Amino acid sequence: MLVDMLLRLKSIVYLPGDFVVKKGDIGKEMYVIKSGAVQVVGGPDNSIVFVTLKAGCVFGEISLLQSAKDGGNRRTANVKAHGFANLFVLEKKDLFDILVHYPESQKVLARKGRYVIQSYSVCTFHWVYGSVITRHSSAPTFRGGLARWGEWSSRNRKVAGSIPALTISCSPKCH
Numbered sequence: 650m651l652v653d654m655l656l657r658l659k660s661i662v663y664l665p666g667d668f669v670v671k672k673g674d675i676g677k678e679m680y681v682i683k684s685g686a687v688q689v690v691g692g693p694d695n696s697i698v699f700v701t702l703k704a705g706c707v708f709g710e711i712s713l714l715q716s717a718k719d720g721g722n723r724r725t726a727n728v729k730a731h732g733f734a735n736l737f738v739l740e741k742k743d744l745f746d747i748l749v750h751y752p753e754s755q756k757v758l759a760r761k762g763r764y765v766i767q768s769y770s771v772c773t774f775h776w777v778y779g780s781v782i783t784r785h786s787s788a789p790t791f792r793g794g795l796a797r798w799g800e801w802s803s804r805n806r807k808v809a810g811s812i813p814a815l816t817i818s819c820s821p822k823c824h
């Protein structure tokens with residue numbers, strides 16, 4: 650698997666602040682960080698940093714592994730270079746050419762994607778109301794965070810007049 654992958658990787662350098670992927674775009678490549686770091690960002694003006702990924706981490710795989718049905722092949726977040734970032738790029742077609750021969754690796758990648766989306770462990774919860782982040786906190790569990798969001802939103806709904814959006818980020822263990 651590794652050799653097959655290495656032969657197809659292209660190297661590209663992103664400048665500080667460059668967007669590598671934009672939320673909502675159709676995913677066509679995935680990335681391995683050779684050196685430097687990227688940040689998964691969102692919220693107003695992309696001011697919320699969900700997670701910083703460093704050398705050795707993989708990203709951009711979620712939209713490649715989801716089916717196009719219901720827009721599942723779209724990027725789930727913005728990712729931008731944090732300083733100079735040297736990335737290896739693997740095209741979707743090349744990934745699938747390789748994964749056909751490595752079904753176990755396909756399962757591992759899919760599992761990581763599910764972990765990022767559904768993690769019950771290290772999650773951070775951001776409450777975004779309009780263009781203002783009204784509250785930001787860490788929660789020990791996904792359920793705990795959701796419960797607190799329910800309490801907070803029902804208390805503030807009368808004041809704010811609408812329900813704030815909840816953004817959840819979970820730190821992947823890529824090292």
Ligand SMILES: Nc1ncnc2c1ncn2[C@@H]1O[C@@H]2COP(=O)(O)O[C@H]2[C@H]1O
Nearest residue numbers: 676708709710711712724725726818819
């Ligand atoms: N909460 C998160 N933690 C870590 N990585 C993420 C998170 N959300 C999105 N990503 C990565 O950011 C990428 C954006 O493009 P994809 O949806 O293709 O794949 C996504 C993941 O690899």
